Amino acid sequence: MRVIMLFRNLFCECLALITIASGRVRRAQGRALNSLNVTPIYFHNPNKRLFTKCIRWLKTHGYAFISAEDLIEIVHGRQTPPKRAVWLSFDDGARDLLTSVVPVVRRYRVPVTLFIPSGIIAGDGLFPWLHDNGSEQTRSDIRDALTLLELKQVAQYQEISVGSHTVSHSVTPNLTDEQLLFELEESKRALELWTGRDVRCFAYPVGQVDGRERTVLASLGYSLGATTEASFIAHSTDPYLLPRFCVGDNIPFPEAICCMTGVWRPVINPFIRLFRCICAIPVLTSLRGYLVREREFQSVWRTTIGN
Numbered sequence: 001m002r003v004i005m006l007f008r009n010l011f012c013e014c015l016a017l018i019t020i021a022s023g024r025v026r027r028a029q030g031r032a033l034n035s036l037n038v039t040p041i042y043f044h045n046p047n048k049r050l051f052t053k054c055i056r057w058l059k060t061h062g063y064a065f066i067s068a069e070d071l072i073e074i075v076h077g078r079q080t081p082p083k084r085a086v087w088l089s090f091d092d093g094a095r096d097l098l099t100s101v102v103p104v105v106r107r108y109r110v111p112v113t114l115f116i117p118s119g120i121i122a123g124d125g126l127f128p129w130l131h132d133n134g135s136e137q138t139r140s141d142i143r144d145a146l147t148l149l150e151l152k153q154v155a156q157y158q159e160i161s162v163g164s165h166t167v168s169h170s171v172t173p174n175l176t177d178e179q180l181l182f183e184l185e186e187s188k189r190a191l192e193l194w195t196g197r198d199v200r201c202f203a204y205p206v207g208q209v210d211g212r213e214r215t216v217l218a219s220l221g222y223s224l225g226a227t228t229e230a231s232f233i234a235h236s237t238d239p240y241l242l243p244r245f246c247v248g249d250n251i252p253f254p255e256a257i258c259c260m261t262g263v264w265r266p267v268i269n270p271f272i273r274l275f276r277c278i279c280a281i282p283v284l285t286s287l288r289g290y291l292v293r294e295r296e297f298q299s300v301w302r303t304t305i306g307n
C-alpha cells in the first residue's frame, strides 16, 4: 500500500511544481506582504526534514512568527499584526513531536501552539483513529501521544504554548450540551494544572463546529477557537472560528509551500472531487470497499483532504 503514498506524492509534487512555476505562489506571497492578514498553518505529526524546510522557507521569505498570545490580541482588535504574520499550531500532541518539532522550534526560536486532548495524554496515549480494529496487543506496548511528563517538560519552553483539543478528541457536534461542557471545561482545567499556565486557545477536533461551542468557550475563558477551514485570518474573522491551512505529515516540500501560501486547496480540490466521482461508479464498489478498509489508504486520504 506504500505504493499509493508514493504515487500520491509524485502526483502532488508535480502539481505543486507546476503551481509554483505558474506564479501563483509568488502572487500569494505578494498579497501576504501587502496585507495585515495572519497566515495560520497547522500540522499534525510532520517529519523533521519537512518541518525544518518549512521553517527555513518561512524565515527566508520574511514571515514573522507570532505566538498564540499575540494572535489573541490581534483577533480581538487590541494589536496590529506584523506584515507576513504566521501562526503555527500542531493538533493532537503526537509523541514524535519531541524529536521532529521541539528541537527545531527551540533552535529557530519559533513560537508554536500544541493543541492537546488531555484525556489521551493522561490515559493510554493511543489515538483512537489509529486503533479502530481494537487490537489489544497493540494497545499494551505503544503510545501515539506525549506522556504527561513529556507534556509538562515541553510546556516549560518559552516557544511552546498549550491549547485544548477536548479531553478525548471528541467531535463537538456529536456531543450533548453536558458532554460539550465537560470536554471543554475539564481539558482546560487539566492542562492549566499540568502546565501552570492559562489555557485560552481551543482547536475543534477534525475541524467540525455546530455553533454551540462559542458560548461555552467564551464562558470558560477561552479567547479563540481554531477550525480546519483553509483561509487567512483577517481583521473581520470571528475569533472562535479561526481558519488554518493544513500541511500534511509526509508530503513533498513543494506541496507544503503551496499549502503554506494558501494556494493548494483550489488546485487539489478538483482532483479530490474527480476521485470521489470515480469511486462512486457502481462497478468500482469492491475497490472502494477495499480502500476504505485499508488504514494506509485512510492515512493517505486524510493527508490529501487536509484533516
Ligand SMILES: [Zn+2]
Pocket: 091, 092, 165, 169, 204, 205, 206
Ligand atoms: Zn485532532
